[in-house]
Amino acid sequence: MKITEFLIIDLDARDLVDLKSSNRSPLSLAEFEVLKCLIKHAGDVVSKEALNAAGWPGRVVAPSSLTQCMSSLRKKLATQQEIELKNIPRYGYSLCIVDTNGLKEHALSVDDSGKLRDGEHNPSVIIPAEEVQISTKIQGRKRGVYRWLSLVGLCLVIASLHFSGGLKKAVNILSLIAEPEVASITERSFILAEKPSLVNTVQLDNQNSPQIPVGHLLDNWFNYDAVLNNSAEKQMFMYDNGRYESVALCNEFDKTCGDHQPLNLVRSMTFPIAPLDIQWLANTKLRMEQVTYNKILLDQFEGGDKGLIEDIFRADVYYYSDSQNVVRADVRLSLIFDSENRGKLVAAACITDDLLKEISIRYQFSGDFKLKQSKVDGKTVKTFFVDIDERSFTRPQTLSKESATIYREIRKNVLKNESMVLRQLYQDDDSGVWMLPLWGDTMVWAHREQVSL
Incomplete structure (x- = not known):
């Protein structure tokens, strides 16, 4: 061949x-x-x-x-x-x-008289070699003209897109197409606080890492029986991006999540992994959540949107390391659908820690989104492609070692992007599970409210 x-x-x-x-x-x-x-x-x-x-x-x-x-x-x-x-x-x-001779190599052959035969299209036609050389030169010149015209046309299109703002949008669309999709959501059973529970391990299609054993996740947890002890089933979503591992836990799950404050945890994958006293964390959460640092109002859509429903998701996410200083991200999302698959989104986060109680990092971005839905392992995955048109960021003068981890992630993965991908892996009337751009992609189980505009 x-x-x-x-x-x-x-x-x-x-x-x-x-x-x-x-x-x-x-x-x-x-x-x-x-x-x-x-x-x-x-x-x-x-x-x-x-x-x-x-x-x-x-x-x-x-x-x-x-x-x-x-x-x-x-x-x-x-x-x-x-x-x-x-x-x-x-x-x-x-x-x-690439045809280096300017001819289709398989289409021509030389007969005994030194003439070229067009064997692909008409085996009976004999073409003199001189005619082929002349034809080849003409074809070469034509191809050169066509290439030049194509190049001029491409330059005109790029210039038009640049001055109209379309080039930026086109680049954003191409970058979003290249984003990895959710490849699998593997459901496994385990026992937590002596109750049967389920964990959903999420993997993207650019990941080759092996599945993390559930026991590996819980090995460093202790004093959680009193905090998580109830008769309801527990359900978790877990994601490991290679640098950070995040867990979103609903402590009361009965077909839907009845937990008004699901537990969202993030930890670094560096070893040895720090132990976590869940009872201490519960007390720390209770104290830190007395103050709502996120003063950014998401309800900023104009009154002309009467008759629309605003979906608001709120959650607290906690990052912990080997120190006793946890970082809290007070996260809010607001969505309004203009049609079945399009709408507007506002996302805001306020990050503080136990050492810098009065100093926080704030960031917000907003823009139009396009929604793509797919089924992965029987679960509906909603992917929101957001074209960012506004953003704001406030950096405090002082950063603790722990809060600097999320500051670097936001600077690297959020502030430089003209577009953003947010994924929702689960939703019921009162809650939703999201992958949000915090420590890379972070799993967040958020409380849901709906407001009629």
Whole structure:
């Protein structure tokens, strides 16, 4: 099977053969079938499902199998400058072949008289070589003109988008498309405070980390029996982004969350992991939550929005480390839907800790959102793509070591972004579970209220 002028596949030996150097690269059966499929559709995008079906027919394999196969093929094609194996995020792969001669190599052949035969379209037509050379020059000039016109047109489009503000939006849309999606929500049973409970472990599609054992999460908790002791089932959502692990716990779950103050915890993944006295944390929470530092009003939508419903979510999130100083993030979200999948969102957070009781970090962002819904392991995942049009940030003159961790995360992951992705993994009439941009992506179980405007 011919790929380019100097590269073929030996179908009998299942080798990739470089005719220039006579080098042979053996192909595994999966590599062989996947490469044949890509060659058959050269220049087109071939879906991951189609490549999986070609390489592993009738089998269910892990996503990493195709990734490893493509990585191996890239290494074996590395010396072929006219071939590029492109990854099209979320869709599949494409094999692009550069025709260095300006002709389709497989379409022309030379007969015994020294003339070229158009073997692809009409095998009976004989084309004099001189005519082909002239035709090739004309085609080359045409392609040059077309490229120049295309470049001018592209520059005009970019300039138009830039001056109209559309270029910024286009870049934002492309960056949002590249954001990872929720790959899995794995539900597992465990016992907490002698009561049967459920934990939902969330993974994004760019994560390869193994699933964290539930026991690993609870090993550093103690004195929690009195705080969490009730007859209701407990339910948790857990996420590990490689640097921070977050847990959102509803202490009273009976088909819906009846806990008006779910427990939201974040800890650093550095070892050794600090122990956490849940009874001490409950007392600290009670004391810190006597003061509402978040003075930012979310109800800022104009009166012209009469008849609309505003969804408001409120939560307290606590970060703890090996010190006795916890950081509290007082978080609020407000959403109004203009249509089924579009609307406006305002998010605000006020961060303080037990050492700096009167000093806090405040940040807020708002903008229009687009909503995408999907089903992951039987759960409805709502992804909000927010195009940020306003933001504010207040940094105190003094930062404790613990509060500096979230200050750095906000500076790096929130303030520089022109767009934002927020995910909701669960919602009932009184609560919702969100992945919010705090310590990276942080799991937050928030209390929900609805206000008629």
